[in-house]
Amino acid sequence: MLMALAACSGSDIPEHTLVLENHKFTPDQIDIPHGQKVKIKVENRDDAYEEFDSDSLGREKVIPGKSSGVVVIGPLETGKYPFMGEYHHETAQGLVVVQ
Amino acid sequence: MLGTALIVFREIFEASLIVSIVAAATRGLSSRLRWIGGGILAGILGAMLVAGFADVIANFASGVGQEIFNASVLFAAAGMITWHVLWMSSHGKAMAKDLGSVSAAVKSGARPPSALLFVVAIAILREGSEIVLFMYGLAAGGSSMTTLIAGSALGLIAGIAAGTALYFGLLRIPPGKMFSATNWLLILVAAGMASQGAHFLIQADLIPALGSQLWNTSALVANGSMAGQTLHALIGYDARPTGMQILFFIVVVAGIGLTMSLQRKSALPKKTSGSPKAVTSPQPG
Numbered sequence: 001m002l003m004a005l006a007a008c009s010g011s012d013i014p015e016h017t018l019v020l021e022n023h024k025f026t027p028d029q030i031d032i033p034h035g036q037k038v039k040i041k042v043e044n045r046d047d048a049y050e051e052f053d054s055d056s057l058g059r060e061k062v063i064p065g066k067s068s069g070v071v072v073i074g075p076l077e078t079g080k081y082p083f084m085g086e087y088h089h090e091t092a093q094g095l096v097v098v099q
Numbered sequence: 100m101l102g103t104a105l106i107v108f109r110e111i112f113e114a115s116l117i118v119s120i121v122a123a124a125t126r127g128l129s130s131r132l133r134w135i136g137g138g139i140l141a142g143i144l145g146a147m148l149v150a151g152f153a154d155v156i157a158n159f160a161s162g163v164g165q166e167i168f169n170a171s172v173l174f175a176a177a178g179m180i181t182w183h184v185l186w187m188s189s190h191g192k193a194m195a196k197d198l199g200s201v202s203a204a205v206k207s208g209a210r211p212p213s214a215l216l217f218v219v220a221i222a223i224l225r226e227g228s229e230i231v232l233f234m235y236g237l238a239a240g241g242s243s244m245t246t247l248i249a250g251s252a253l254g255l256i257a258g259i260a261a262g263t264a265l266y267f268g269l270l271r272i273p274p275g276k277m278f279s280a281t282n283w284l285l286i287l288v289a290a291g292m293a294s295q296g297a298h299f300l301i302q303a304d305l306i307p308a309l310g311s312q313l314w315n316t317s318a319l320v321a322n323g324s325m326a327g328q329t330l331h332a333l334i335g336y337d338a339r340p341t342g343m344q345i346l347f348f349i350v351v352v353a354g355i356g357l358t359m360s361l362q363r364k365s366a367l368p369k370k371t372s373g374s375p376k377a378v379t380s381p382q383p384g
Contacts, residue, residue, distance in 0.1 A: 062232060
């Protein structure tokens, strides 16, 4: 509701936060509506650098340790868009689901 | 170890392709080894510098400093290639016949290869800084040094081998066609860089996407595949391009193409001194 309100106010686009800890994303899935721009804030709580990387979303961004970065995605068509932390892709995996 | 090798390879690969195109495009220029070597060295130093200031860059401009930085260096590189290509094409008549005369022109003052030094440096700086950050993370995370060094050496060798293969492939182009072939290749690289730069600005939400996905060819050539990465380096290929990326690409190709044809027209009347045939034949305008 708050997000919808923020979108209505026109001041900003809806924002989702992804926390990266122990090279894992929490939550590991983000549900967003189709046809809408969305901001994803990646909060890296690890010491190591990570690269938020998604071929399907077409996004690549280095997030330094103990800091956060914002990636804007969309508007997207319905579907599943996997993303990963490239530097620790064994564990750092997640999914954007567009409905 | 293979994981490390793969990531290093992925980063090196695109830079390696750019360097080999520059090397092929400057064939016949006597000073090119110095220029390219200098570009590689500057790129490596730049990569370490960028990695060292990664935090500062990332936090600059309320979190989109990295996108602005990437877009800026890509636009700068595209500009340098454009300058080089136009210079080459305006001096092209003499060159196509005799590669040696380019060397003379370069020696005599107006030197274009310095622009390409910058392009080599930027290609290496961009990909290299990501390798440094990745390795730094692995080393800090307690990965074994041997694994790290062996893995990255493997990736490095494979990446350079790919670029070398392209270079020797380009050398097989007949010398007469070499100039226009590498020039067009460079124009596509410049247009691709400009469209990648636009992509970064869209990621930062600084410019409109003009259609967030014009088409989707990821089933055909995925962005992460070898073919996808090769095309990404050569023409800025994106399986799901935005309208803005396509626009940037077209504007650069059309802009350079148009300028080249204008150069050719304005060069026509001056051609008389070259061949005796030109004196007798009627010249337009």
